[in-house]
Amino acid sequence: xxxxLGVWLAAGFTLCIFSFLYKxxxxxxxxxxxxxxxxxxxxxxxxxxFDVKPMLIDRFIVNGKVNWSLLxxxxxSALMLCRFIPRIAWLSRWAIAFTVGIGAGIGFTMGLHGYIxxxxxxxxxxxxxxxxxxIVIGVxxxxxxxxxxxxxxxxxxxxxxxxxxxxxxAFGASFGYTVMARIxxxxxxxxxxxxDWLRIIK
Amino acid sequence: xxxLERRIIYLLIALSVIIPFLFKIKTKVEISPPVMSAYxxxxxxxxxxxxxxxxxxxxxxxxxxxxxxxAILRHCxxxxxxxxxxxxxxxxxxxxxxxxxxxxxxxxxxxGEDYVNLGYRPGGAGVIIxxxxxxxxxxxxxxxxxxxxxxxxxxNVHNYDDIGVVIGLEAGSVxxxxxxxxxxxxxxxxxxxxxxxxxxxxxxxxxxxxxxxxIGGLRGAAEYENLVGHPSVxxxxxxxxxxxHALIIIFIIIGNIIYILQRRRK
Numbered sequence: 475x476x477x478x479l480g481v482w483l484a485a486g487f488t489l490c491i492f493s494f495l496y497k498x499x500x501x502x503x504x505x506x507x508x509x510x511x512x513x514x515x516x517x518x519x520x521x522x523x524f525d526v527k528p529m530l531i532d533r534f535i536v537n538g539k540v541n542w543s544l545l546x547x548x549x550x551s552a553l554m555l556c557r558f559i560p561r562i563a564w565l566s567r568w569a570i571a572f573t574v575g576i577g578a579g580i581g582f583t584m585g586l587h588g589y590i591x592x593x594x595x596x597x598x599x600x601x602x603x604x605x606x607x608x609i610v611i612g613v614x615x616x617x618x619x620x621x622x623x624x625x626x627x628x629x630x631x632x633x634x635x636x637x638x639x640x641x642x643x644a645f646g647a648s649f650g651y652t653v654m655a656r657i658x659x660x661x662x663x664x665x666x667x668x669x670d671w672l673r674i675i676k
Numbered sequence: 677x678x679x680l681e682r683r684i685i686y687l688l689i690a691l692s693v694i695i696p697f698l699f700k701i702k703t704k705v706e707i708s709p710p711v712m713s714a715y716x717x718x719x720x721x722x723x724x725x726x727x728x729x730x731x732x733x734x735x736x737x738x739x740x741x742x743x744x745x746x747a748i749l750r751h752c753x754x755x756x757x758x759x760x761x762x763x764x765x766x767x768x769x770x771x772x773x774x775x776x777x778x779x780x781x782x783x784x785x786x787x788g789e790d791y792v793n794l795g796y797r798p799g800g801a802g803v804i805i806x807x808x809x810x811x812x813x814x815x816x817x818x819x820x821x822x823x824x825x826x827x828x829x830x831x832n833v834h835n836y837d838d839i840g841v842v843i844g845l846e847a848g849s850v851x852x853x854x855x856x857x858x859x860x861x862x863x864x865x866x867x868x869x870x871x872x873x874x875x876x877x878x879x880x881x882x883x884x885x886x887x888x889x890x891i892g893g894l895r896g897a898a899e900y901e902n903l904v905g906h907p908s909v910x911x912x913x914x915x916x917x918x919x920x921h922a923l924i925i926i927f928i929i930i931g932n933i934i935y936i937l938q939r940r941r942k
Contacts (some may be wrong), residue, residue: 494735495683524766524798525798529690529798570838580802581801584801584853584856585856586689586858587856587860588855588857588859588861591860592859592885592886593880593884596880596883596885647876648876650877651771651873651875651892651893652872653751654872654875654893654917655740655872655873657916657920657921658739658871658913658917659736659739659740659892660689660920661693661894661913661916661917662739662740662913664690664693664694664697665912668694668698675697675698675700
């Protein structure tokens with residue numbers, strides 16, 4: 475019974491959202507507002523159920539043993555809430571600085587060790603086949619396109635133009651994949667309507 | 677008039693998706709090298725090897741990634757691999773559980789021995805790095821709160837050295853974190869499956885060997901379903917996908933012809 479109700483609700487909301495394709499209407503607005511409200515409520519539950527309670531509160535006292543180190547994140551979390559009080563809002567910057575510091579530290583090593591160096595290595599390939607030649611020419615010409623210390627004229631102009639063509643091809647491929655993704659979502663919804671709701675197809 | 681034209685385009689796109697569904701037109705799916713490589717990586721694992729599957733998506737990406745997850749799970753079960761689920765997205769936990777329960781029912785798998793679901797932990801890249809030292813530092817219990825050490829499957833699994841391959845199913849940037857840390861830092865194997873929007877960003881990792889296979893979008897899911905010998909939702913979606921793509925190409929051509937004609941008239 476509950477499953478059937480869920481399917482009918484999902485189908486109803488899907489049709490309400492699709493109705494916007496014809497024109498803006500109260501059914502679309504209703505579905506939109508419910509979605510926004512449910513998302514906000516979900517975020518509150520999410521932060522409490524997945525972060526604060528299991529990671530902080532439940533672990534503070536385990537088997538009678540107090541985990542004092544958890545006072546540190548609790549203190550910084552409380553500082554974040556100072557943003558709502560203008561007079562002491564500056565205190566929240568300590569917590570933000572801590573987060574930014576960790577993010578920058580992880581991001582730096584990840585970016586250098588996990589992205590730049592392996593990608594540089596993957597670009598330094600022997601020019602023995604067409605693919606490798608395209609990779610090397612593509613990388614060099616795109617780098618030249620973004621090199622602004624010299625004026626783009628003469629041979630440099632042609633190399634940077636070639637770089638622009640490579641960038642356009644990359645954008646085209648990316649856009650093609652995006653179209654495929656959006657159509658896949660439509661397919662998913664229509665498959666749901668035809669199978670789970672209307673039961674026309676299995 | 678312009679508004680009406682827009683609606684006609686929407687209607688035609690909808691029909692191009694609905695009609696192939698109704699007529700149940702079937703198609704042959706060619707296997708691309710990145711998907712084949714992903715399949716071969718799992719195929720090369722010995723029976724009983726644990727694999728870690730990270731469910732990094734939510735219901736918005738289900739149409740593309742859930743069929744992919746089901747196909748991968750089927751492959752793992754057929755190879756008698758041990759499955760460890762985890763999530764960087766909180767809503768990935770119930771989606772992963774739903775899929776594994778379906779497969780467990782089909783193949784008679786037992787929780788704790790054949791598969792476990794560790795659940796979600798916040799922290800992103802920090803979680804990935806810490807798990808390389810000791811999984812228990814991050815996941816000391818599963819998603820139900822059961823201590824990890826009481827689960828037989830997890831007894832000898834401590835870090836990536838004890839895992840055959842990590843499979844990340846991605847709808848966002850977590851795939852980058854996996855690729856940038858797993859191979860370069862820990863020398864572990866990685867397969868990425870992603871929504872089509874994310875796929876172009878992950879191709880460089882395939883070229884550099886930071887991931888061993890890449891399954892992109894609904895098309896990639898359909899390829900994997902066929903490799904596993906269980907064509908399902910993704911394969912059914914291939915004809916509507918092709919029909920919609922063909923229609924969009926026709927629209928682009930017509931749009932350009934009209935644009936050129938209008939420019940000539942001016």
